[in-house]
Amino acid sequence: MHAFNLQPKKLSLTEHLADMAVDALIDEADLSPKPALVDRRGNGAHTDLHLGLMHASALSLWPAFREMAEAALDCGEIGLPLREALGRIGREGEASMLATTGGVNTHRGAIWALGLLVAATALEPESSAASAVALRAARLALLNDRYAPQPLSHGAQVAQRYGVRGAREEAQLAFPAVTGLGLPQLKRSRAAGAGEQNARLDALLAIMTTLADTCVLYRAGEPGLQAMQQGAKAVLDAGGSASLGGRRQLHALDQQLIALNASPGGAADLLAACLFLDRIERGDGLFPGVC
Ligand SMILES: CC(C)(COP(=O)(O)OP(=O)(O)OC[C@H]1O[C@@H](n2cnc3c(N)ncnc32)[C@H](O[C@H]2O[C@H](COP(=O)(O)OP(=O)(O)OP(=O)(O)O)[C@@H](O)[C@H]2O)[C@@H]1O)[C@@H](O)C(=O)NCCC(=O)NCCS
Ligand SMILES: Nc1ncnc2[nH]cnc12
Numbered sequence: 001m002h003a004f005n006l007q008p009k010k011l012s013l014t015e016h017l018a019d020m021a022v023d024a025l026i027d028e029a030d031l032s033p034k035p036a037l038v039d040r041r042g043n044g045a046h047t048d049l050h051l052g053l054m055h056a057s058a059l060s061l062w063p064a065f066r067e068m069a070e071a072a073l074d075c076g077e078i079g080l081p082l083r084e085a086l087g088r089i090g091r092e093g094e095a096s097m098l099a100t101t102g103g104v105n106t107h108r109g110a111i112w113a114l115g116l117l118v119a120a121t122a123l124e125p126e127s128s129a130a131s132a133v134a135l136r137a138a139r140l141a142l143l144n145d146r147y148a149p150q151p152l153s154h155g156a157q158v159a160q161r162y163g164v165r166g167a168r169e170e171a172q173l174a175f176p177a178v179t180g181l182g183l184p185q186l187k188r189s190r191a192a193g194a195g196e197q198n199a200r201l202d203a204l205l206a207i208m209t210t211l212a213d214t215c216v217l218y219r220a221g222e223p224g225l226q227a228m229q230q231g232a233k234a235v236l237d238a239g240g241s242a243s244l245g246g247r248r249q250l251h252a253l254d255q256q257l258i259a260l261n262a263s264p265g266g267a268a269d270l271l272a273a274c275l276f277l278d279r280i281e282r283g284d285g286l287f288p289g290v291c
Contacts, residue, residue: 025058036257064093164212208232224262
């Protein structure tokens with residue numbers, strides 16, 4: 001008798017999409033050195049988060065992502081039934097995240113972004129260009145979930161105060177920070193031979209150059225947001241993460257954001273969305289072995 005069954009398991013499409021979403025979250029968490037975020041080096045600007053918690057949180061979301069993909073297959077089209085199913089599953093996913101982390105908000109924005117993208121991919125897996133998937137996700141995000149509670153979230157508070165667009169609008173606009181900035185930078189840095197980790201850091205920085213990250217605004221106000229956007233631009237202008245000049249700027253940005261308590265958690269979520277879309281677009285194992 002064998003202790004392990006070493007036969008590769010055939011994954012269903014929905015299982016495969018859940019794997020890809022969780023992989024994207026784990027890759028984002030592990031990527032180092034990220035400015036003021038949790039990574040392999042430490043906790044950045046956070047006192048209540050650490051890498052183990054980010055991993056546990058990511059893994060706890062696997063059933064929710066699979067269920068969102070299943071809901072998309074069941075509904076078969078963009079409409080209110082699917083939007084409201086996603087809202088319900090997303091809220092249940094948030095509850096299991098909070099149960100796993102002891103009440104710490106690790107991935108609220110990521111559940112939203114990746115949940116929409118997973119469902120949008122499952123609806124039409126053969127239409128896998130990042131912009132097409134993001135557009136389907138946007139059409140879902142534009143629908144009004146009648147059962148969504150309307151709490152005065154941190155994002156809603158700063159959106160009102162500073163007149164910025166938050167996570168909801170980013171999705172409704174088809175993720176411009178991802179498809180217009182993060183993904184193109186990822187590809188440019190790869191093509192320039194930066195190496196995969198540096199290319200991913202550059203993608204994160206490209207997202208940070210313009211994003212109205214409501215986590216940063218809530219924690220550090222407009223000075224924090226300006227420091228994030230200008231500092232990220234300075235790294236890219238200096239040659240990016242693969243260059244010595246860029247690394248010096250990245251180190252300075254890390255120190256500055258930590259001093260301001262300005263954690264770009266929204267940008268980190270969008271990097272995970274970017275890594276997910278990159279894999280979908282490249283067709284990384286989406287169909288082979290999938291039943
Ligand atoms: C539509 C929702 C996303 C709710 O959005 P809203 O803005 O109203 O709510 P927030 O609670 O503020 O959550 C938004 C999270 O999105 C991330 N984010 C921030 N800015 C942007 C942006 N411009 N674009 C995209 N994403 C953005 C961010 O998430 C990350 O940061 C979190 C950690 O932050 P931190 O400051 O440490 O923690 P807090 O607890 O907030 O504060 P402290 O006390 O610790 O200081 C971490 O979660 C990251 O993921 C924002 O936090 C959506 O959530 C919603 O409506 N959900 C309902 C269910 C649903 O419909 N689901 C659909 C499933 S597909
Ligand atoms: N690596 C990270 N650090 C802090 N907050 C985050 N939210 C999503 N990813 C994060």
